Amino acid sequence: xxxxxxxxxxxxxxxxxxxxxxxxxxxxxxxxxxxxxxxxxxxxxxxxxxxxxxxxxxxxxxxxxxxxxxxxxxxxxxxxxxxxxxxxxxxxxxxxxxxxxxxxxxxxxxxxxxxxxxxxxxxxxxxxxxxxxxxxxxxxxxxxxxxxxxxxxxxxxxxxxxxxxxxxxxxxxxxxxxxxxxxxxxxxxxxxxxxxxxxxxxxx
Ligand SMILES: Cc1ncc(COP(=O)(O)OP(=O)(O)O)c(N)n1
Ligand SMILES: Cc1ncsc1CCOP(=O)(O)O
Ligand SMILES: [Mg+2]
Numbered sequence: 084x085x086x087x088x089x090x091x092x093x094x095x096x097x098x099x100x101x102x103x104x105x106x107x108x109x110x111x112x113x114x115x116x117x118x119x120x121x122x123x124x125x126x127x128x129x130x131x132x133x134x135x136x137x138x139x140x141x142x143x144x145x146x147x148x149x150x151x152x153x154x155x156x157x158x159x160x161x162x163x164x165x166x167x168x169x170x171x172x173x174x175x176x177x178x179x180x181x182x183x184x185x186x187x188x189x190x191x192x193x194x195x196x197x198x199x200x201x202x203x204x205x206x207x208x209x210x211x212x213x214x215x216x217x218x219x220x221x222x223x224x225x226x227x228x229x230x231x232x233x234x235x236x237x238x239x240x241x242x243x244x245x246x247x248x249x250x251x252x253x254x255x256x257x258x259x260x261x262x263x264x265x266x267x268x269x270x271x272x273x274x275x276x277x278x279x280x281x282x283x284x285x286x287x
Contacts, residue, residue, distance in 0.1 A: 086264030087285055088113040088205075088244055090147075091129075092214050094272050102272050103133045107140050109281025115162055115266070117147035130156050145184065150176060160184065162205060165192075171199035187243075188219035190233040197241055205266055206230065208247025209257065214268050218247065224256050231261040251280065254287055 089106035091099040091114070103114050114137055118126050126149065134156070137144040145160045146153040150173050153161040160182025163170055170185045177183065185196035187206045196204055210221050222230070227245060234240070244264035245257045254265055267284075274280035 086113060086242070086244060087111055087281075088115055088145075088264065088266040089271060089281070090115045090117050090214070090246075090266055090268040091133075092117065092268045092272055097272055097277070099129050100132045102268075102277070103129075104136055105277045106271060106281050107136050107142055109271070109278040110285040111281050112140065112142040113145075113264075114142055115145040115147055116158075117162075117268075119147075123149070123152055126152060127156065130158070134158070143182065145182060153177070153181065160202070162186070169199065170196055170201045174200040187230075188222075190230045193230065193234065193239060193241070193243070194237070197239055201241070203242040203244065203263075205246045206243050206262075207245055207266075209245050209253065210248035212248035212269060215247070221247070224260050227257060227260040227262055235261075251284055251287075254284065 089111045091103050093099050099118055106114060116130055116133060134144055143159045145162050146158045147162050148167050150161055150168050162184040163173055164186035170183055173183050182202045184203045184205055185201035187193045187196060187204045193204055208218050208221050242263040244266045245262045246266040249265055249267045250270040271277045271280050
C-alpha cells in the first residue's frame with residue numbers, strides 16, 4: 084500500500100497546525116511536524132494541537148530533527164537528516180519503540196542508514212522545491228529507479244519514501260520505480276482546497 088507522509092510548512096494562507104489538521108482531514112495518516120526556525124516552545128505548542136488529532140485518527144506523528152523534544156512529547160518518532168543527530172546515536176537514546184526515519188540522497192546513504200538502524204528512508208529531492216533550502220541534486224524518476232535496483236541487488240529491504248517538489252501528477256510515475264511512499268507538503272498547502280487535494284492523493 085502507498086504511504087503518504089505530510090510534512091508541515093507555513094505559507095501565507097496556512098500555519099503549521101492548520102496544515103497538519105487539513106492533511107489529517109484529507110485522510111493522511113502520517114504527519115511530520117517540521118518547524119525549522121521555531122523554538123522548542125513553539126514546537127511544543129503546535130504538537131499539543133496536532134498530536135490529539137493524530138491520536139483520534141490513528142495517524143503516526145513524527146517530529147523533524149529534535150530527538151530530545153520528541154522523547155519529551157512522546158511522539159511516535161523523529162526524522163533525522165545528515166546535519167542532525169546520527170541515527171545510531173538516536174536509536175541508542177530513544178530505544179526500539181520510537182520510529183526513526185533518515186534522509187538519503189544516494190544509495191550509499193541508504194546503506195549507511197540501514198546499518199545504523201533506521202526504520203524508513205526519506206529519499207530525495209525528486210525535483211526542485213522551495214520548501215527546503217540547500218537541496219542536494221535532484222534525483223528524478225531515473226534516480227529512484229537506479230537506487231531501487233541497487234537496493235535489490237544488495238538485498239537491502241527498507242521502506243523508502245520519495246520527497247521534494249512532488250505533486251499529484253508525479254506520484255504514479257514515482258510509484259512505478261518501486262518506491263514505497265511519498266512525502267510532500269507544498270502540493271497540498273498550495274492547492275486551492277488542501278483537504279480535497281489530500282483526499283485525491285490518498286485515493287490514487
Ligand atoms: C520524509 C523526510 N525525508 C527527508 C527529510 C529531510 O530531512 P533533513 O535532511 O534533515 O532536512 P530538514 O527537513 O531537517 O530540513 C524530511 N524532513 N522528511
Ligand atoms: C523536507 C524536505 N526534504 C527534502 S525536500 C523537502 C521539502 C518537501 O516539501 P515539498 O513537498 O513542498 O517540496
Ligand atoms: Mg533535519
